[in-house]
Amino acid sequence: GAVVSQHPSRVICKSGTSVKIECRSLDFQATTMFWYRQFPKQSLMLMATSNEGSKATYEQGVEKDKFLINHASLTLSTLTVTSAHPEDSSFYICSAEIPTGFRTDTQYFGPGTRLTVL
Amino acid sequence: DAKTTQPTSMDCAEGRAANLPCNHSTISGNEYVYWYRQIHSQGPQYIIHGLKNNETNEMASLIITEDRKSSTLILPHATLRDTAVYYCIVTVGNQFYFGTGTSLTVIP
Numbered sequence: 001g002a003v004v005s006q007h008p009s010r011v012i013c014k015s016g017t018s019v020k021i022e023c024r025s026l027d028f029q030a031t032t033m034f035w036y037r038q039f040p041k042q043s044l045m046l047m048a049t050s051n052e053g054s055k056a057t058y059e060q061g062v063e064k065d066k067f068l069i070n071h072a073s074l075t076l077s078t079l080t081v082t083s084a085h086p087e088d089s090s091f092y093i094c095s096a097e098i099p100t101g102f103r104t105d106t107q108y109f110g111p112g113t114r115l116t117v118l
Numbered sequence: 119d120a121k122t123t124q125p126t127s128m129d130c131a132e133g134r135a136a137n138l139p140c141n142h143s144t145i146s147g148n149e150y151v152y153w154y155r156q157i158h159s160q161g162p163q164y165i166i167h168g169l170k171n172n173e174t175n176e177m178a179s180l181i182i183t184e185d186r187k188s189s190t191l192i193l194p195h196a197t198l199r200d201t202a203v204y205y206c207i208v209t210v211g212n213q214f215y216f217g218t219g220t221s222l223t224v225i226p
Contacts, residue, residue, distance in 0.1 A: 097212055
């Protein structure tokens with residue numbers, strides 16, 4: 001299957017700082033990427049849809065000024081958690097959509113980034 | 119919101135077939151059924167997807183009822199490495215809304 005990477009895999013930061021998470025599609029170009037958040041023992045929650053060259057679309061209840069998403073190229077999307085607080089501690093996962101015609105039109109997920117805010 | 123319901127947990131003996139059901143009674147005609155699994159602290163892994171015909175690949179088989187209101191994922195010979203949470207997702211456009219999934223435990 002297609003490969004999606006995330007960096008870093010783990011990050012610990014102090015309250016009030018900002019953290020950037022990178023999501024890369026390694027062997028294909030992704031016009032659309034997605035960002036999810038997962039709290040312990042819960043399911044994945046879609047946060048936003050990231051489209052290359054345009055503004056992200058955020059799900060209801062997700063603060064766009066707190067979770068900044070940039071999708072400047074067809075292989076890279078970034079999520080910046082601004083002024084992080086302990087309640088932002090979570091597992092952040094990205095996915096990239098395979099364009100129609102590659103093999104199958106589906107999403108491939110990165111390995112996730114564990115964010116801990118002290 | 120997720121449009122699927124799945125049992126919370128299931129057990130399966132190693133080497134036997136694991137049959138994981140999913141109910142999606144409100145599915146619309148152009149929506150696909152996708153299955154992913156998530157092993158602890160990893161990103162979800164794609165398994166299979168289908169529209170209305172049954173599908174099979176190297177990992178699993180997907181059986182969709184004729185009315186499309188439910189489906190079953192079949193792992194033909196479960197191994198210990200198949201222990202994971204399995205998510206059934208009905209697509210709304212290209213966005214995935216995950217339900218609670220089924221925690222499958224394969225028992226030696």
